Amino acid sequence: MNIQRHWLMTGAAVIAALGLGFGAAQVLNRSVPETAHADEDHAEAETEGAVVPLTAEQAAAAGVTVIALERGGGTELKLPGRVAFAPGAEAAVDAPLAGAVSRVHVGLGDRVSAGSPLVTLRSPDGAASRADADAAGAAADAARSAERRDRSLFDQGWVSQSRLDITAAEARRAEAELRAARARVGAFGAPGADGMTVVRSPIAGVVTRISASPGQVLHEEALQVAAVADPRRVELVFEAPPSAAALLRVGDRLESTLAGSGAVSGIVIAVAPANAAGVVIVRARPDGTVPPAGSILSARITAGTTTGTIVVPLDAVQSLEGVPSVFVAEADGFRPHPVITGRTSDGRIEILSGLTGTERIAGPGAFLLKAELAKGEAGHGH
CATH class of the missing domain: 2.40.30.170 (Efflux pump adaptor protein, beta barrel domain)
Structure with a gap:
């Protein structure tokens, strides 16, 4: 009777122990997944809310290039x-005639307007062209006066029609020679009576080359004095x-x-x-x-076609916690977007999903945003 009681008590103890262990295991099995899911949800929340708070100007200054998406195909x-x-947008400026450089008005890198003086030179040819123009002007004045005189005499009956026609033709010829002489003076830069000629810039821009110096004599074979470009x-x-x-x-x-x-x-x-x-x-x-x-x-x-799969520069895709991602430019900064990538070719990679095609993303220099994001996460961890 004592032996039977002993075995009954021992069996009850074993059953109680097994029941306690099974209950504890059930409690542990319920608590561990709940904790794990909570951690995963927290991590996802952090990833979705992550942003690198930089403006486009700040990103460019840091070396990050913002690009539009392209499509292959x-x-x-x-x-x-x-x-x-x-x-x-570029002009190689020559002196219009030979002569000695009297003054250089500009230096390399100077910004000039159209018509700004570059150099001044003294030219015997310029003086001669001015003298010819002055002489042609005097001859034209004399020919016009003669025409007016003969026309008055013709009206009074003192000269013939043929005489008036000859005088009028001489006046027209003198006026034509005057126009030609003035055109030569204009082409030579409108030199003065002493032959001083100012060479001016034909366009607005920056002086990129100076080929003349004071005292230099310019010959017909080498007349370039400067170059100007916008x-x-x-x-x-x-x-x-x-x-x-x-x-x-x-x-x-x-x-x-x-x-x-x-x-x-x-x-x-x-x-x-x-x-x-x-x-x-x-x-x-x-x-x-x-x-x-x-x-x-x-x-x-x-x-040709602009349809096809989205493609981005290879360095635009960064691995964030093992997930391929690109940084999309938004109003408050650059936000990482997980993507699924495809083939790579010649420095570019396909984006199969994760982007709509309308975004602007960080291209070259995107790794700088990844480093900045890592610093921000490290600071939150502390």
Whole structure:
């Protein structure tokens, strides 16, 4: 009887222990997922609310380039090019006649207006042209006076019609010679009686070269005195293969990269036929930032269709906690957007989902925003 009681008590204890353990396990199993889900929800909330509070100007100053989204699917051409002055934006200024430089009015980098004096020179040819103009003026005055006299005498019956016709013809010839003499004086820069001639800038801009100095004698073989260019009037010039002539159209957009600098957008304004060397010259108008003339470019032109998959520069996609993301420019800064990426080719990557195609995003320099975002998260952790 005692033995049976002992085994009954032992069995009850075991059952009680098993029940307690099972209940505790159930409690733990319920609490752990709830905690894990809470952490995940918190992390997602932090990611959705993350923003790098920089304006577009601040981002540009930090080295971040904001770009519009493009779509692939068209024919792409990668072209070498340069930034050149637009037609009429650069002038090589020659002295209109030979002579000795008396004064140089400008220096390199000076900004001038159209008509501003560049150099003054003394020219014997200029003095001679002025003397010829003065003599032609005197001869024309005399011929007009003679015509008036003979016309008065003709009205009184003292001279014949033929005499009046000859006098009138002489007056017309003298007036023509005067016009020609004045035109020569104007072409020579309107020199004075002493031959002093002022060479003036034909356009507004900046002096980019000075080729004359006081005391220098300019000969007909070498008359250049200066060069002036307008740095605001530039265009993008690219060299393309002959096959590009059939692909490119006026109005096509291009994205180019300055050597060692940021991106430059442009709109194609002209496509010349292939030249003797078999090269097609493509000219584009900068759309936005105006780069300095002489800069070297590398451009990608998407010709024809603009539909297709969204593509962005490879360095626009940054990994945030293992998730590919791009920084979208918004009113309050740059906000990371998770994306699904596709194929990569020639420095660009497809965006299969995550963007609508209307956004403006951080392109080159996006890694700086990632670093800034990491600093902000580290500060919140403390």
